[in-house]
Amino acid sequence: MSAVSAALFTMGKKITIYDLAEQLHVSPATVSRSLNNHPSISTETKTKVVRAAQEAGYKVNKFAANLSKQKSNTIGVIVPKLNSAFMSTILAGVEKIANEAGYNLIISQSLESMEKEKMNAHALFQSGVDALIVSLAYDTSTYDHFSNFTKVGIPVLFVDRVYPMENCSTIVIDNQQAGHDATEHLIQQGCKNLLHVSGHLNRSIYAERLQGFKNAMAKHHMEFTDANLLESDLDPNSVGELINHLQQINGAIDGIFVSNDRFAASCIKELQKLHYKIPEDIKVIGFNNDSICELMTPTLSTIDYPGYQMGVLAAQGVIGHLNGNIDLLPANSISLRHRLVVRESSSND
């Protein structure tokens, strides 16, 4: 390292391509092209420039680069809640890929509110993200706040909590089949009187799981009535609703399919307090394969749900599209495989 550049470096002075250009007696254009490995620059000058840049501790000014390229190298993400096991798993997958590809992530949470989701979407739009990955809030019912993006060609990709918008791909699992599998499992374990504890049915994932539940019942000649369904916000504080429901219908429920492991865990805990034996009296199956499943007593049967994979795919999808590589986004919907995981809470022995 030369004395001069060492001095500049330690001084923390931000050096620009103009500085390099001057130092090397070439034009800023040449410096820029060299740094970006442009074909029309000789290998000789290229290496010269690159080395000088290194020595001088040169960093591109992203603002300037973004401005002229009209591209931010940033992906926006909106999730309902950051502090949810499942969502943070998706995020971990997204981050892994984005980071490897040199993309930044701007992450925001809607806190399950459409209003905040809108605000986040606008903020991200302003920030000039190159793509948007979204998992919808509970109560989102209009979707205009995403059309800003699609209108100007910014890809929007929905993950898990999806909505079928024009030109937007979705990454999901086959929730209906999964719901069916969970339900059929309970039936096969001998349950005669089923209950499905669902999330808000305006979110398609829950509606589809319910449909799977109904299908499985029908398949096994069981009649579905209101008594078989409890729609919940799946918040731990709402466990009381389950107990109320059980008392109201006054039927001996012997199998419960809960659309979420966390809430299933809370339910089991509460049922145990009321001296129900799980699985002897009531068999329970959850959804997600949260790490909590194996830590509970009894361990919780569930549907394994590839959150990390979904995140990975989402990131690969948008980045592949942006970079013009394998472009998954023309695909309307990508559905990942789920898996029934049988544990103690639904087993007979």
Added chain:
Amino acid sequence: MSAVSAALFTMGKKITIYDLAEQLHVSPATVSRSLNNHPSISTETKTKVVRAAQEAGYKVNKFAANLSKQKSNTIGVIVPKLNSAFMSTILAGVEKIANEAGYNLIISQSLESMEKEKMNAHALFQSGVDALIVSLAYDTSTYDHFSNFTKVGIPVLFVDRVYPMENCSTIVIDNQQAGHDATEHLIQQGCKNLLHVSGHLNRSIYAERLQGFKNAMAKHHMEFTDANLLESDLDPNSVGELINHLQQINGAIDGIFVSNDRFAASCIKELQKLHYKIPEDIKVIGFNNDSICELMTPTLSTIDYPGYQMGVLAAQGVIGHLNGNIDLLPANSISLRHRLVVRESSSND
């Protein structure tokens, strides 16, 4: 909305201050100042400009604004893992405040590796973040990658997994006191033979908790030996080490203080498999007050740990500093209150 601006709007054409300037027969400077509510612009023109901007669907180009202001309105965050209950809780707090204050968050995870942490730090530096919030990786042992920031005056704030760097504030709890409290609780419950399962001791939080553990033992005239300590990576797969340790020391451990609820849960589960009764044979206390504590059987005693608050404070700290409001950053260290939570896993009855 005029026909012209409506047309522009639907066309998705990006309109600039120059467009507005032309349309209104004023200079771009006036438009810019009006939009930024600069005092030297008459109220009349201000409202005129603002309204026109609204109608035209004008959005500032952040790249350009960032470039000229040399400020990104973005805060960088590096956490060890996104998909950790505790970290995502911190993040939720950070996001809440940042979002309210109009700041974006660029989040990245080090995956407990110093190398990735370095790369993330550099990437964030490149991205021109205005501030950096960090929770350190397990194996981080050098800290130069943060001095780039401090050198050019970008505030760096450590949360939870901290390191005392020149000019960097930290947000923590009193880990030593907390470790002491947890330990003393076990002693008061009658435990005579303690074990502390710690995380890597090169992370100060774990070293401090261990110190608290030692202090409590000393206070109660118990001698600390190697048998009383198991250093672990706290990964669920490492539960075997605990069992090995118990067999090796061949002493009837009757109280375990685990430095992390998740791992405590795994330990309890494993101990139960080996027919230990918790709490009768062995009392256990964890750390964090993870939501899992209340879902386990037995419910897990722990130290309540204000993760969300830490996130909130971290964000408020850097933003307050950046905006020149209440500036917490001169404070070397901010310590939040912890709380002993006694549940079944450590109770006598």
Added chain:
DNA sequence: ATTTATTACGCAACCGATTGCATTAAATTT
């Protein structure tokens, strides 16, 4: 040796907003 391709690089406009320094017009003071 002359013409035609290639290669390597520089010029200068551009991306869109910000801001110090005039400048003009209106208001106030002397």
Added chain:
DNA sequence: AAATTTAATGCAATCGGTTGCGTAATAAAT
């Protein structure tokens, strides 16, 4: 009425890269 403030706005440079187009120099073709 002349001089001085004050208020409101415009000029033009600046932030740091990027990139279309032109050009000089060298190589290849005729």
